Amino acid sequence: MREELIVDSSVLIKTLLENEKGLILSLLVNYELFSPANVLEETAYKTIVLTVSDLIKTTKFHKIKKAWIRGTGEREIRTRIDILVDLTTTVIKVLYPNEKILYLSKQLSFDYKLLPNDALIAATCKHYGIKNIATFDSDFDSVDFLDVITP
Numbered sequence: 001m002r003e004e005l006i007v008d009s010s011v012l013i014k015t016l017l018e019n020e021k022g023l024i025l026s027l028l029v030n031y032e033l034f035s036p037a038n039v040l041e042e043t044a045y046k047t048i049v050l051t052v053s054d055l056i057k058t059t060k061f062h063k064i065k066k067a068w069i070r071g072t073g074e075r076e077i078r079t080r081i082d083i084l085v086d087l088t089t090t091v092i093k094v095l096y097p098n099e100k101i102l103y104l105s106k107q108l109s110f111d112y113k114l115l116p117n118d119a120l121i122a123a124t125c126k127h128y129g130i131k132n133i134a135t136f137d138s139d140f141d142s143v144d145f146l147d148v149i150t151p
Contacts, residue, residue: 001032002030002031002032003030003031003032003132004031004032004034004128004129004130004131004132005027005031005032005033005034005130005132005133005134005149006034006035006036006039006095006121006124006125006130006132006133006134007024007027007033007034007035007039007092007133007134008035008039008121008133008134008135008136008137008140009039009040009042009043009046010135010136010137011023011024011027011134011135011136011151012035012039012040012043012084012087013043013046013047013050014136015083015087016043016047016080016083016084017047017050017051017080021083023151024087024091024092026151027134027149027151028091031132031134032093033091033092033093034092034093034094034095034128034130035088035092035093035094035095036094036095036096036097036120036121036124037094037095037096037097038097038117038120038121038124039121040084040088040094042117043084044081044084047077047080047081047084048068048073048077049061049064051073051076051077051080052064052067052068052072052073052077055067055072055073055076056072095124095128097120097124098127100127101120101123101124101127102120102123104123104126104127105119105120105122105123105124106119107123108122108123108126108143112142112143113142114139114143115139118137118139118140121133121140122140122143122146125145125146126145131145131146131147132146132147132149133146133147133148133149134149134150134151135148135149135150136150
């Protein structure tokens with residue numbers, strides 16, 4: 001039986017935006033893959049923002065949002081989101097929050113000085129007993145119950 005591993009949004013975003021499917025495949029060799037639902041939302045959101053930002057050459061959110069509403073980058077974004085959906089229906093199991101995870105995330109946010117989304121990810125790991133996380137986010141390095149895997 002393979003060890004369990006949470007795949008963070010930083011890995012998924014690199015997979016989608018840089019077409020690095022090998023990242024996920026390399027993890028599949030040794031691990032059973034999971035992602036919390038909030039990671040998938042964050043990945044989709046950042047995929048839209050980063051794709052549109054790259055196309056219109058700005059980081060100003062109000063301009064990115066207006067361009068998205070006008071359809072800028074829609075083809076690329078659809079393709080990338082389709083890949084994300086495919087990953088979550090074939091190789092990555094989705095974990096959903098519950099009241100215990102939400103309560104624990106509040107506590108972990110203060111204990112480890114994590115922003116709410118990262119605290120929710122850490123709480124999901126702890127709740128489900130998953131000790132490995134694949135990420136490029138150094139914020140998880142301080143969480144003593146997690147082993148950070150950098151693909």
